[in-house]
Amino acid sequence: MPFLLPTECLTCIFAELETNKSSIYSCIRVSREWCIAATPFLWKNPFCLTSKDRSAPSTIKKNMPIDAYLPFLSESAKARLRLNNVPTGLESSILPIFNYASYLRVLDxxxxxxxITKWIANKRLAQATQFDTTDNISYTISQQAAPEDGFIDYLSDIDDDDDEIQKILIAQELLFLFSDSSPKLYRLSIDTRRLGxxxxxxVVGILSLEISTSATNTHHPVPIPSxxxxxxxxxxxxxxxxxxxxxxxxxxxxxxxSPNxxxxxxxxxxxxxxQPLVDLIGSQQGINELVLNNIRIVGTSIFEAIAHHKKTLTHAEFHRCTFIDCTPMTALANCTRLENLIFARSGVTGELLxxxxxxxxxxxxxxxxxxLDIYPSNGDSAEWINLAQxxxxxxxxxxxxxxxxxxNVHLTYFLDFVDTIISECPNLVIIEMDIQNIAQIPGIVTLLRSCKxxxxxxASIDGYTHSNDSVADDLIHEFAQIILPPLRRLEVRKWKISKQGLLFKCLISMKAPVRYVS
Structure with a gap:
C-alpha cells in the first residue's frame, strides 16, 4: 500500500511534486508517515505560498506561517512583543509538532x-486592538535584552509609525528564530527599493551575530556553519x-x-x-549563473572577477548594461562550461565581443x-558593421x-546573418527573429528548410498588414509548405491577417500539427 512506502521513496515523490502545493498539502493528510515526509516541502518557501501561489489551498492562506513560528520564539522575544502590545496569541505554551522554521530554505x-503586513492587519482586525507602541518602550526592552540574545534597536531611526515599528519588531524576532533553527537557507532575495x-x-546584523557567536563558542573550536x-x-x-x-x-x-x-x-x-559587487563575485567558490541587470560596468574589474569562475560558469546574462572603458570579454571566452549567453538592451561593441x-x-x-536590442555605443555605421561581423x-x-x-537584430544591418545561421547552425530547435521586409522572406524560407x-x-514581422497578402502566391505557398514535422509551434507577431487572405488559408489548410499564434 502507498502509505507503507519507505521514507526515502516518499521524499523523492514529494520532491517531484514540490511546485504543486495543493498536492503536497493533500499528501500530509494521508498518514502520519506521509505528513512527516511532506511537511518540509510545504514549508521550504512558505511566504511565497501564501502571497503568490495560486495553487495553494485556501486553508494555507488563511493560516498564516507567522502563527506557526511564534510559539518557538525565545522568552525574551515573547516579552518584547507583549510589552509592545503586539497581539500574538502567545498565551498557550504548547508547541506545534514540527519546528517549521527549521524547514525554511527560501527567504524573499x-x-x-x-x-508580516498581512499578519498585523489580520490580528488588528480579529482582536480590534490598537497598538500602543513607543520608541521609549522598545528602546528599554532592547537595552535589557541585548546582552542575552543580541537584539538590536533599529527603532530609533523610525518616525512615530506604529505599523512600521511592529513590522520591524516581528521581522527581527523571526530572523533570530530562523538563525537559531539553523536551516540550510538556499535562496535569499532583497529588493532595497521597497524595503529600505x-x-x-x-539581515546583516543576523549574519554578523552568527559569525561572532560561532567564533567565540568554546564548545565548537571550528566555526559553526550558519x-x-x-x-x-x-x-x-x-x-x-x-x-x-x-x-x-x-x-x-x-x-x-556566504562563499557558496x-x-x-x-x-x-x-x-x-x-567595488562591493566585484568583491562579491570574486569571493565565491564557483558561480554557475550570473545575471546583471541595469548596471553601469566600468573598467575591467567585473570581468576580472568573472574570470575566477571560468570552470564553473554556465549562464551569463546582461540586461540593460552599459560597458565603459572595458577591455574585450576574454574572461567570458575562457569559460569552458558556458551554455547560455544573453545580452538584452545592452550597449556592446564588436571589439568587446x-x-x-x-x-x-x-x-x-x-x-x-x-x-535582443543590442547596439554599439556610438551607433555609427562602422561600429554596426563590426558588431555584425x-x-x-x-x-x-x-x-x-x-x-x-x-x-531581433535588424537584418538590413546584420549582413550575412541568415546565411551564417544556415551554414553553421544545423541543430537549432528554437528560432526567434525579426523580419523587416518582404525581400528577407526567401532567406527565412531557406533557413527553415535547413533546420531539420x-x-x-x-517571427516578429514589422509593418505587415492584411494588405500584404498580395505577396507572390508561390512565395506564400512555399512558406506554408515547409511548416512540417518536427515543427510544432509557429508564432507570428505584429502580422495582421484577414480571413480572406492567402496566408490565412494556407495556415488553415496545413495538415501539420502546428499551433499558430498572432
Missing amino acids: MDEFYDE KIWCDM CFSHIEQFEFKGEGDETDYEFEDMLVAISQF VKILKIASCSQYLL APLGSPSSSITRLSRLVL QVNAILRRTGKTIRELRT HLQTFR
Whole structure:
C-alpha cells in the first residue's frame, strides 16, 4: 500500500511534486508517515505560498506561517512583543509538532514583508486592538535584552509609525528564530527599493551575530556553519542612484559569510556598489549563473572577477548594461562550461565581443544565444558593421552546439546573418527573429528548410498588414509548405491577417500539427 512506502521513496515523490502545493498539502493528510515526509516541502518557501501561489489551498492562506513560528520564539522575544502590545496569541505554551522554521530554505524579503503586513492587519482586525507602541518602550526592552540574545534597536531611526515599528519588531524576532533553527537557507532575495536600509541591516546584523557567536563558542573550536553560509542563490536589487552606498554592508556581508553562492542575480547597482559587487563575485567558490541587470560596468574589474569562475560558469546574462572603458570579454571566452549567453538592451561593441568568436575561444558548449536590442555605443555605421561581423563569428565558432537562438537584430544591418545561421547552425530547435521586409522572406524560407530539428519558430514581422497578402502566391505557398514535422509551434507577431487572405488559408489548410499564434 502507498502509505507503507519507505521514507526515502516518499521524499523523492514529494520532491517531484514540490511546485504543486495543493498536492503536497493533500499528501500530509494521508498518514502520519506521509505528513512527516511532506511537511518540509510545504514549508521550504512558505511566504511565497501564501502571497503568490495560486495553487495553494485556501486553508494555507488563511493560516498564516507567522502563527506557526511564534510559539518557538525565545522568552525574551515573547516579552518584547507583549510589552509592545503586539497581539500574538502567545498565551498557550504548547508547541506545534514540527519546528517549521527549521524547514525554511527560501527567504524573499519582499514576500516576508508582505506576510508580516498581512499578519498585523489580520490580528488588528480579529482582536480590534490598537497598538500602543513607543520608541521609549522598545528602546528599554532592547537595552535589557541585548546582552542575552543580541537584539538590536533599529527603532530609533523610525518616525512615530506604529505599523512600521511592529513590522520591524516581528521581522527581527523571526530572523533570530530562523538563525537559531539553523536551516540550510538556499535562496535569499532583497529588493532595497521597497524595503529600505533597516531591513537590509537586520539581515546583516543576523549574519554578523552568527559569525561572532560561532567564533567565540568554546564548545565548537571550528566555526559553526550558519544558515546564511549555505546560500546558493542570492538576489539583490539596489536603488541605482547615490543612495546605494547605504546598502554596501549587505554585499560585503554576503561576500564574507556566504562563499557558496551558485546563482547570483544583481540589479540596479550604481557606481557606489561597483567595488562591493566585484568583491562579491570574486569571493565565491564557483558561480554557475550570473545575471546583471541595469548596471553601469566600468573598467575591467567585473570581468576580472568573472574570470575566477571560468570552470564553473554556465549562464551569463546582461540586461540593460552599459560597458565603459572595458577591455574585450576574454574572461567570458575562457569559460569552458558556458551554455547560455544573453545580452538584452545592452550597449556592446564588436571589439568587446571579439574574443567570444575567436579561434582561441574556449566556449564549446553554448546551447542558447540571446541577442535582443543590442547596439554599439556610438551607433555609427562602422561600429554596426563590426558588431555584425563579430556576431557572425560567434555563430561560426559555436553554431554546431546552439539549440536556441533568439534575436531581433535588424537584418538590413546584420549582413550575412541568415546565411551564417544556415551554414553553421544545423541543430537549432528554437528560432526567434525579426523580419523587416518582404525581400528577407526567401532567406527565412531557406533557413527553415535547413533546420531539420526545428520545433518552434517565432517571427516578429514589422509593418505587415492584411494588405500584404498580395505577396507572390508561390512565395506564400512555399512558406506554408515547409511548416512540417518536427515543427510544432509557429508564432507570428505584429502580422495582421484577414480571413480572406492567402496566408490565412494556407495556415488553415496545413495538415501539420502546428499551433499558430498572432
